[in-house]
Amino acid sequence: MSQKLVERLQQEFSGEIRTVSNPKGDETVVVDREKLVDVLTHLRDSEGCEQLSDVVGVDYPDRDERFEVNYLLRSWKNNHRLIVKVNAAEDEPVPTATGVYRSADWHEREVYDLLGVPFADHPDLRRILCHHEFEGHALRKDYPIEQGQECSRPEHLFNDQDITAAARRATTLVTDLDGALDEVHPSDLLTVNLGPSHPAMHGALRAEVLLDGETILEARTEIGYIHRCFEKESEDHTWAQVMPYTDRLNYCSAMLNNSIYASAVEKLIGVEATPRAQAIRVIVSELSRIIDHLVCICANLVDIGALTNYWYLYNVRESIYEQLEKLCGSRLTTNYARIGGMSHDLYEGFDLEVLAKLDQLDEGISDVMKLVARNGIFLDRTVDVGVISQADALSFGYTGPCLRATGLAYDLRKTNPYWGYENYDFAIPTGTNGDTHDRIMVRMAEMVQSRSIIIQALENLPDGPLNVDDHSVVMPPKEKVYGSIEGVMNQFKLVYEGICVPAGEAYGFGEGANGELGFFCVSDGTGNPYRLKVRPPCFPIFSSYAFLAEGGMIPDAIATLGSLNIIAGELDR
Amino acid sequence: MAVDLESPSNFITTRLRQAVNWGRKYSLWPLPFEVACCAIEFMSTVSSYNDISRFGAELVRFSPRQSDLLIIAGTISYKQAPILKTIYEQMAEPKWVIAMGACASSGGFYNNYSTLQGADRVIPVDVYVAGCPPTPENLMFALTQIQEKVEKEGLVPASDRHTDRAEA
Numbered sequence: 215m216s217q218k219l220v221e222r223l224q225q226e227f228s229g230e231i232r233t234v235s236n237p238k239g240d241e242t243v244v245v246d247r248e249k250l251v252d253v254l255t256h257l258r259d260s261e262g263c264e265q266l267s268d269v270v271g272v273d274y275p276d277r278d279e280r281f282e283v284n285y286l287l288r289s290w291k292n293n294h295r296l297i298v299k300v301n302a303a304e305d306e307p308v309p310t311a312t313g314v315y316r317s318a319d320w321h322e323r324e325v326y327d328l329l330g331v332p333f334a335d336h337p338d339l340r341r342i343l344c345h346h347e348f349e350g351h352a353l354r355k356d357y358p359i360e361q362g363q364e365c366s367r368p369e370h371l372f373n374d375q376d377i378t379a380a381a382r383r384a385t386t387l388v389t390d391l392d393g394a395l396d397e398v399h400p401s402d403l404l405t406v407n408l409g410p411s412h413p414a415m416h417g418a419l420r421a422e423v424l425l426d427g428e429t430i431l432e433a434r435t436e437i438g439y440i441h442r443c444f445e446k447e448s449e450d451h452t453w454a455q456v457m458p459y460t461d462r463l464n465y466c467s468a469m470l471n472n473s474i475y476a477s478a479v480e481k482l483i484g485v486e487a488t489p490r491a492q493a494i495r496v497i498v499s500e501l502s503r504i505i506d507h508l509v510c511i512c513a514n515l516v517d518i519g520a521l522t523n524y525w526y527l528y529n530v531r532e533s534i535y536e537q538l539e540k541l542c543g544s545r546l547t548t549n550y551a552r553i554g555g556m557s558h559d560l561y562e563g564f565d566l567e568v569l570a571k572l573d574q575l576d577e578g579i580s581d582v583m584k585l586v587a588r589n590g591i592f593l594d595r596t597v598d599v600g601v602i603s604q605a606d607a608l609s610f611g612y613t614g615p616c617l618r619a620t621g622l623a624y625d626l627r628k629t630n631p632y633w634g635y636e637n638y639d640f641a642i643p644t645g646t647n648g649d650t651h652d653r654i655m656v657r658m659a660e661m662v663q664s665r666s667i668i669i670q671a672l673e674n675l676p677d678g679p680l681n682v683d684d685h686s687v688v689m690p691p692k693e694k695v696y697g698s699i700e701g702v703m704n705q706f707k708l709v710y711e712g713i714c715v716p717a718g719e720a721y722g723f724g725e726g727a728n729g730e731l732g733f734f735c736v737s738d739g740t741g742n743p744y745r746l747k748v749r750p751p752c753f754p755i756f757s758s759y760a761f762l763a764e765g766g767m768i769p770d771a772i773a774t775l776g777s778l779n780i781i782a783g784e785l786d787r
Numbered sequence: 788m789a790v791d792l793e794s795p796s797n798f799i800t801t802r803l804r805q806a807v808n809w810g811r812k813y814s815l816w817p818l819p820f821e822v823a824c825c826a827i828e829f830m831s832t833v834s835s836y837n838d839i840s841r842f843g844a845e846l847v848r849f850s851p852r853q854s855d856l857l858i859i860a861g862t863i864s865y866k867q868a869p870i871l872k873t874i875y876e877q878m879a880e881p882k883w884v885i886a887m888g889a890c891a892s893s894g895g896f897y898n899n900y901s902t903l904q905g906a907d908r909v910i911p912v913d914v915y916v917a918g919c920p921p922t923p924e925n926l927m928f929a930l931t932q933i934q935e936k937v938e939k940e941g942l943v944p945a946s947d948r949h950t951d952r953a954e955a
């Protein structure tokens with residue numbers, strides 16, 4: 215389908231599309247920098263590409279045009295995907311796409327921060343992940359991974375001019391409403407820091423807000439407080455060694471990250487997981503989705519004062535943790551999937567235990583629904599709070615439950631089925647209003663759907679091998695390692711050199727607990743990734759936070775934040 | 788401690804230091820500095836299944852002025868470090884610090900341009916907890932170790948306990 219789109223694009227921009235390729239099924243076109251904005255605008259307006267999911271910069275120091283910037287576009291309506299590439303030499307500006315997609319703002323800042331690609335006419339081109347005193351660009355191939363730079367103090371997000379400008383805006387606002395001039399003086403405004411060290415800001419998120427009375431006049435957000443350099447670390451490790459790092463992206467649903475990462479690398483290698491491994495991935499992923507939603511909902515409810523629900527929901531999670539620990543030895547950081555399969559099979563009796571946990575889940579959900587569904591305080595705190603429209607949500611790059619809460623039934627498990635999701639019978643819950651209430655309720659309903667998927671998967675769990683039969687990808691069996699020299703060599707090479715992933719690019723993705731989780735993998739044929747870019751679902755979502763908070767009060771901002779489910783590990787990577 | 792059973796009005800004699808420390812030991816007010824994955828295990832530790840209140844430390848405070856036990860749960864980046872230091876300085880003496888998990892103790896498996904190689908590069912730490920993340924049991928064990936310290940050293944301010952540090 216996307217092929218036709220590329221043909222139409224070539225006709226429209228005859229001669230200006232440099233090359234067209236289809237590595238691993240990802241349609242890719244290369245365009246001139248000058249034409250970029252035209253091409254993107256055309257794709258948005260005439261081809262229905264509503265969303266810019268990610269912007270990925272890659273550094274090739276040996277090329278004349280050193281940087282490659284990839285724009286990952288998606289049309290949910292027409293189910294298209296397209297990658298638009300531009301090339302740029304050092305210091306050559308790339309035109310900004312912020313006028314076309316709102317999500318471009320943060321994505322471009324990230325490329326600027328980590329690679330130093332300047333974006334012409336970007337409204338606010340500052341660092342985003344590294345601190346404001348950082349010098350150099352960390353993801354460039356010539357930046358040494360261990361070269362840390364200290365930060366002496368946090369950055370102020372509002373200066374005096376900003377406050378004066380905001381006061382002027384507030385004055386006109388007040389004047390417009392009641393006719394008489396009621397001047398707001400800059401000293402009437404109060405700046406308050408929400409976070410980064412505050413429980414309601416989930417540990418490492420920061421928003422600085424400018425208050426006029428109790429109303430948030432303007433908000434600015436800052437991230438990067440737990441930037442742990444996932445992408446640089448992965449260039450320093452083999453493809454298989456990256457697996458434990460993926461655990462710590464969204465640490466509330468580690469198995470989902472594991473499995474989707476494994477699938478992305480498999481896509482680049484060109485192998486497909488066995489039916490049994492796929493079914494196990496479905497089961498553990500849906501379990502992860504459940505525990506992720508549980509944490510999100512219970513923390514959200516605590517934030518708005520409904521503490522009892524925390525005990526009800528967290529105990530279910532705790533008991534699922536016990537089972538995960540039994541399955542893979544660790545509660546949180548599971549490291550369970552492997553490229554080409556899983557680290558080991560399910561244990562005997564796993565299915566019965568899961569079914570028992572799912573009953574506990576039912577009980578937890580019904581207890582909580584009894585407490586909140588018609589609770590006046592809960593409804594007051596959540597209905598019509600933090601509302602986002604469908605169009606804004608798409609433009610900001612929303613995916614997952616937050617997008618579905620606006621009424622769009624978009625789910626990658628349905629639109630681009632993987633691991634055999636097309637064989638399961640499940641619904642996509644949606645909201646209507648795009649507010650905090652709908653986001654919570656969509657998650658509640660999704661847990662019920664996940665429950666049903668797990669039951670179906672357990673009933674139809676295929677027999678057969680767990681791992682692919684290719685020992686250039688998966689470890690040889692231990693008998694071979696101890697019994698033959700070939701086996702020893704095979705193991706040795708896989709451990710020391712890593713899996714030799716063929717040179718090329720692939721974008722692998724799946725429906726994470728919070729939306730589209732993608733891995734853009736670039737290999738140069740060696741054992742380490744040349745570039746591995748994560749598309750974390752909550753990064754674009756958090757970029758809209760200031761927009762959602764403005765005009766409301768602080769308690770509303772807190773309720774909204776909880777329902778967006780921002781996980782700092784994945785946001786900052 | 789001595790109990791006088793003979794006297795008609797029972798009373799207990801002890802040293803002030805012991806009485807204060809005994810009280811303090813069972814009423815630590817933790818401030819979780821929750822930044823990453825370890826924070827989720829901190830949540831498990833306070834949830835009803837593990838129930839940290841068995842040790843008298845369930846009164847989680849999010850204001851540094853009201854707490855005496857700082858639990859650093861997660862990775863500290865260079866960007867985060869000045870904030871951690873400020874929060875520590877805002878806590879009143881006497882105060883104790885637990886570095887929860889590999890990251891807070893040593894940077895963990897993040898040895899890179901953004902990660903501080905252990906929280907003790909900026910503030911003094913009393914107990915380090917191994918694990919990535921440590922289990923709730925590990926954290927509770929660390930808490931009992933802090934209690935032992937409190938009992939033994941109690942009234943000594945942190946700056947005197949960590950004399951090997953230039954700043955504290």
Ligand code: SF4
Nearest residue numbers: 824888889890919920
């Ligand atoms: S020690 Fe492990 S679990 Fe804890 S914050 Fe670091 S990476 Fe996460």
